[in-house]
Amino acid sequence: MELTDWIVLIGTLAAIVGYGTWKTRGSKSSEDYIRGGSTTKWWTIGLSVMATQASAITFLSTTGQAFSDGMGFVQFYFGVPIAMVIICMVFIPLYHKLKVYTAYEFLENRFDLKTRSLTAILFLIQRGLAAGITIFAPAIILSVVLGWNLVTLNIIIGVLVIIYTVSGGTKAVSVTQKQQMFIIFAGMFTAFFIILNLIPEDVGFVKALDIAGASGKMEVLDFSFDLENRYTIWTGLIGGSFLALSYFGTDQSQVQRYLSGKSVKEMRWGMMFNGLLKVPMQFFILLVGVMVFVFYQFNPAPLNFIDSSTEKVMASEYSDEYDALKIKQALLFDQKQTVSLQLAKSYNEADKKQLLQLDSIEKTYRAEAKYLIKRAIDGDYGKEYDKLSQELIALQANPESDAYKEKKAELTSWYKESAKDSETNDRDYMFISFILKYLPFGLKGLLLAVILSAAMSSTASEINALATITSIDLYKRNLKEEKDDTHYVKATKMFTLGWGILAIIIACFASLAENLIQLVNIIGSIFYGNVLGIFLLAFFFKKIKGNAVFTAAVITQIAIVAVWWIDLMPYLWLNLFGCVLVIIIATILQATQKKVA
Template sequence: MVLSWIDWTVLAATLLTIVGYGTWVTRNNKSAQDYIKGGNSTKWWTIGLSVMATQASAITFLSTTGQAFSDGMGFVQFYFGLPIAMVIICAIFIPLYHRLKVYTAYEFLENRFDLKTRSLTAILFLIQRGLAAGITIFAPAIILSIVLGINIVYLNIIIGVLVIIYTVSGGTKAVTVTQKQQMFVIFAGMLAALFITLNLIPDEVTFGDALEIAGASGRMEVLDFSFDLENRYTVWSGLIGGTFLALSYFGTDQSQVQRYLSGKSMKEMQMGLLFNGLLKVPMQFFILLVGIMVFVFYQFNPSPLNFIDASTKTVLTSEYGDEYRSLQQKQNLLFTEKKELSLSLAKNESAILIEKISKLDSVEKTYRLESKFLIKKAIDSAYTTKYNALKSEVEALKSNPKSETYISKSEELNTLYKSAAKDTQTNDRDYMFIRFILNQLPVGLIGLLLAVILSAAMSSTASEINALATITSIDLYGRNIKEKKDDASMVRVTKWFTLGWGIVAIIIACFANLAENLIQLVNIIGSIFYGNVLGIFLLAFFFKHIKGNAVFTGALITQVIIIVGWWYDWMPYLWLNLFGCVLVIVITNLIQSVTKSK
């Protein structure tokens, strides 16, 4: 895909304006108060937008729309606990932070427990947020590198350097002021994308019809009240697991805490978070809706079996090319039938039509699964050898289909097939929205939507490396290095740490790899650590008899157990937040009662 000069101009002008503005406005930040806490001059609506921008990375727009396209609106349940968490943080966390006049959330832990507990919690933050910073750069870079034909390493460096320029220059205030512009670009771009998508749907299909067509394919099932732990997204996992995740993220993660610590007053901080709590769920619903409308668009326009052109070209030129072409022909026939049924449904709602569309959608999902399987075989010769050998074993055992060996080998073959079809090299849901943008949107708007993706990447990455540098300088360097430190030296050291973490994020991005879904990967990384960290803070708030040694040991044991539980897939990742929080509280109380530690 070759962008027009208009799109390149819109993209470059948007990004350079944001970087230039952030650098210029904050060029005179010289004190630690200004550089780290933004001079405590931020108003509530700026705090709210900054908090939203920090969370709304490029992954949000690429993966959430793809999530809706593939699975529907159910993912919005993930955010149901967020408003609850905002109220709790405003009532408990913010008054405490404001009264203590802390630079970081972890300063409080030293006052309550001891230095080693503060340092441990800070290190847990640095690990998970350092990884996330790399992923927020990598997510748009891997996708844009493929669709635009630009080397991914160059894109990682470009995104990272742009962020480093204004974050090193202006610190927290630079991050906050640029996020206002970034959120404006994001809102404008997504609104434009929705209206253009609706305009591309046939005139006789109304917005209500579009929702009906999406519903016929199961995409409009928003609420799931089941208690099935195998289902990642339900009302209960969102309200319970989501609340604990949001409590830890917004209440203890420095990338968010630093946003509202820059507020003019406690009231401004609280209003900013409540503003975020009111808008976040509707915003995510809206982004999912964009993905749903793109899905409806493809009910009336041919869609590829796989949205990664490079993967399609690879399989078509391989020995599996004929099989893939056969799938494409089946997909074309299916599309013709789906289009007729969808038009009929728009004119006359019918339970029979809905059932037929649902069945065709299931068939199409099978085709997409098979296409990914063929791509995997074409890309990975080692996998092909293993698959063919196992298939031969199964064929040889067919004479006795009831034997344990045959059943075992058949299950192994089936597992291999499914894992191959979902392999990271063939996963294309994160590419769906960007492919739609480049192929269907008009010149100029393409540049704006690309600016949306890169602005989101820059805003979240800037917040992360700003927070990483603050934690490193205040919680580790400031408290563990015994030498005299004045205001100017702390600003200078924090700038160097900002540069260092920016470089680390770029390096992680260069060595990262795609997961099944990027937005899930970021939330999984957070869930592994957030429950434990939240539990430590709750111990500090509500368990006055707990001492530093007990919580330090309990936190270490808990973190090991959580990592083991995640590795062996004990539960859906959202529940790890609740599990980790409860576990560290229980273990710490047991250690305290047994050892009577100080």
């Protein structure tokens, strides 16, 4: 990072924080501070909704997802436009009519206080965890850039967000998110065209797509019904629709964005704007990741994108083995480059098949590199692996036996799980590594500003929503003594500060999962289906009362956690499962109560 990059980065972030604080310095009433004064235009709503969802994880993990697995992840977002139509038809008119500050106020009117409180608490749990992760993701970036301690960086990022969110509330979040989305779009388009410029001139964009397709990266649609496959068109349209409906319709971090709208029309236009633009936006971000993959067909890639992990293994007893792997990868790169150039000149099945094989071999080398890194860092890891390997060798005389198959499955499963940690999992480091090594001066600062702007926008929305729910649904509703409006504004500011501090603490204890964007969606899927089911019961099942819904919601949440824990189904289906289950249980309980009565 040169001085120019630091000027661009610091200047951009300081301008956003300063603008948000200055623009909303007069937010003194609950209407202004919590609902943004109900004056927001549709384009601000649309951009604010998109900025809330587009965290730093989106740009780190989505590009890494495409680099590793291709474009198929875009199917996850196919349900968003469907959800937007339903929200515009059902949720928005109802929320506006009741003039609620939070989505959960409606539940008390329809059911009772305990159902409102339970749903609010479920939101606080899942969104509180997610807020910590959205701080942790950009902290990883700066830890790579600066070599600073992650805890220090978590605190710095969290404090920046807290400054303008505490100062201006919902309005501050909305006005800053317009600037943040502008920076995000400008930065990602700039990165895309620079990547194309770095690819050999005789390749070009169309031929780059051919090379990516030959490596299996352009397989966008999967019509299979395999439940083991996380991303198919069915999980996107069905599971994704329920997740999006839950997220945009019942998650206060999103609901609060469009509740600030000037009218029902402005809210609807804002949400449809988001629905129409969301899928193309995610497709483009994935395409950036695929183009980075193509770039590395013509430029040497590291065995592992985490430099600190590479340094650790090279300083260990496994350095010779790691060097041998690097030599193998260098030879493999020469072959890949030759085949890729041949494909660019004349696309044929033989070269396509060979490139796919070479890509598979490279994945094997990367897996071996992760194993060596893990052994270098954790000696017990190697001992456990050797123990399981010896047990498998003892059974290899009869490879068709159940004992051999079970032990092999155990070893494979253990290896996959143990390799998912922050020292070996480099998928989320891929894009930032590329930015720092290959982008021109000045643009590095811009792309880092893009990722940090996204982190700030999503985190600000989350702690703003967490504070609102705590203040309105729990504190104000259960406070027996009447207080004036100024008191609740001050209380909301204190809750904003408290949730911001808690998010920083969660970030300090976070670590990388298999993929950060998947981790956030998994956390959401564990809770969203149940919450959506509660709202659908409120909207469409008029005869079902609060006691049945409350009991059904508790049982359903326990069931969802159990199903997720034993890995019974892909996480996207948890949204449908939870939604349907709470409706069925509540219906049965209500019918039973009638019979008893």
